[in-house]
Amino acid sequence: MAEDPKDWQLETRLVRGGMARTEYGEISEALFLTQSFAYESAAAANARFAGAAPGFIYQRFGNPTTQMFEDRLALLEGAEACRATSSGMSAVQVALSGLVRAGDHIVAGRALFGSCRWIVAEWLPRFGVETTFVDAVEPSEWRNAVRPNTKAFLVESPANPLLEVTPIGAVADIAKEIGAKLVVDNVFATPIYQKPLALGADVVVYSATKHIDGQGRVLGGAILAGAKLIDEAYRDILRHTGPALSPFNSWVLLKGLETLELRVRRQTENAARVADAIAAHSKVRKVVYCGRPDHPQAGIVANQMSGGGNVVAFDLGDQAAAWRFLDALQIVDISNNLGDAKSMATHPWTTTHRSMPEADRLEIGLTDGWVRMSVGLEAAQDLTRDVERALDAA
Numbered sequence: 188m189a190e191d192p193k194d195w196q197l198e199t200r201l202v203r204g205g206m207a208r209t210e211y212g213e214i215s216e217a218l219f220l221t222q223s224f225a226y227e228s229a230a231a232a233n234a235r236f237a238g239a240a241p242g243f244i245y246q247r248f249g250n251p252t253t254q255m256f257e258d259r260l261a262l263l264e265g266a267e268a269c270r271a272t273s274s275g276m277s278a279v280q281v282a283l284s285g286l287v288r289a290g291d292h293i294v295a296g297r298a299l300f301g302s303c304r305w306i307v308a309e310w311l312p313r314f315g316v317e318t319t320f321v322d323a324v325e326p327s328e329w330r331n332a333v334r335p336n337t338k339a340f341l342v343e344s345p346a347n348p349l350l351e352v353t354p355i356g357a358v359a360d361i362a363k364e365i366g367a368k369l370v371v372d373n374v375f376a377t378p379i380y381q382k383p384l385a386l387g388a389d390v391v392v393y394s395a396t397k398h399i400d401g402q403g404r405v406l407g408g409a410i411l412a413g414a415k416l417i418d419e420a421y422r423d424i425l426r427h428t429g430p431a432l433s434p435f436n437s438w439v440l441l442k443g444l445e446t447l448e449l450r451v452r453r454q455t456e457n458a459a460r461v462a463d464a465i466a467a468h469s470k471v472r473k474v475v476y477c478g479r480p481d482h483p484q485a486g487i488v489a490n491q492m493s494g495g496g497n498v499v500a501f502d503l504g505d506q507a508a509a510w511r512f513l514d515a516l517q518i519v520d521i522s523n524n525l526g527d528a529k530s531m532a533t534h535p536w537t538t539t540h541r542s543m544p545e546a547d548r549l550e551i552g553l554t555d556g557w558v559r560m561s562v563g564l565e566a567a568q569d570l571t572r573d574v575e576r577a578l579d580a581a
């Protein structure tokens with residue numbers, strides 16, 4: 188009997204899922220840097236364009252290397268279908284705009300990655316889509332925000348930068364009841380620790396730029412959902428508006444997936460040690476980490492996540508202290524990315540969240556003393572030493 192990849196464990200899926208070998212029997216996935224494809228006859232071209240025969244047509248529609256990445260990620264997520272995009276933001280943009288028309292309404296968690304918030308607050312309203320932001324942690328807030336024209340919910344959980352966790356199953360139930368689709372941005376949890384589709388979500392989006400690349404090289408994104416939804420809501424937008432992922436980036440991201448589980452688990456072990464060291468320091472007012480029992484939604488974390496992830500947020504009281512901390516770091520870089528092998532820390536107030544109106548920042552609890560750290564793969568003892576020294580200097 189032939190092996191069914193769906194029976195494979197996570198680690199096997201990550202290394203071998205989606206592999207489609209050419210006649211040469213290459214072990215590493217082939218990189219198909221080709222824009223278009225030749226047909227053996229005019230009739231064959233006709234059949235392919237009509238959708239009556241399988242095969243590739245043009246890089247904007249699909250590519251063999253990109254399809255291997257899509258198939259591997261779909262297998263990992265347990266999704267029927269996956270479409271790769273040029274960045275996490277093009278994934279979010281397409282995932283939402285495929286679900287709404289002028290006159291429709293979206294409800295979104297108010298704590299979101301800055302660009303995701305801009306799409307909901309500024310971009311979609313230009314096309315007649317109404318939006319409401321809610322405290323995503325409270326299912327009653329979602330229910331109260333619903334209108335007759337609500338077509339989509341957007342959740343980021345854990346959310347950037349203060350790691351609020353939304354009960355995805357409860358919000359999915361409300362979405363189902365009213366006939367809206369729930370889109371979950373699963374970047375912070377990674378596909379290793381949280382499966383939004385299994386919790387009831389309709390669509391999952393990733394910035395593959397983060398943990399999936401994991402070594403800070405390329406941009407990429409993905410939309411995962413049922414095959415019917417991908418076909419009806421997203422196929423044509425992806426074909427005709429052009430957010431295709433470069434085959435080279437797909438090839439880099441396929442390599443990233445092979446080691447995703449190893450890297451994310453090690454980053455999580457490191458993050459737990461760093462979070463404990465931060466929590467124990469007298470200069471720190473508050474630390475938030477999904478792997479600690481004092482996380483504000485620790486109960487929800489336990490229900491829906493199988494690991495704490497690699498991001499830690501902590502409050503040093505004011506901007507001057509946060510900047511002194513950052514400037515005293517010797518190993519950890521000052522940078523706004525996350526999920527990289529290299530540890531990095533940022534001051535959200537003056538970087539990632541500076542374009543968010545001040546009142547909105549304060550509403551999500553983001554004051555100017557917070558630092559967000561993405562913990563990498565360096566030795567935990569070197570990281571805790573660097574962080575403790577910088578906290579002394581803060």
Ligand SMILES: *Cc1c(COP(=O)(O)O)cnc(C)c1O
Nearest residue numbers: 274275276300372374394396407
């Ligand atoms: C980085 C990020 C994005 C955007 O991804 P890009 O690949 O940078 O476009 C979206 N959502 C979250 C939660 C992110 O961390």
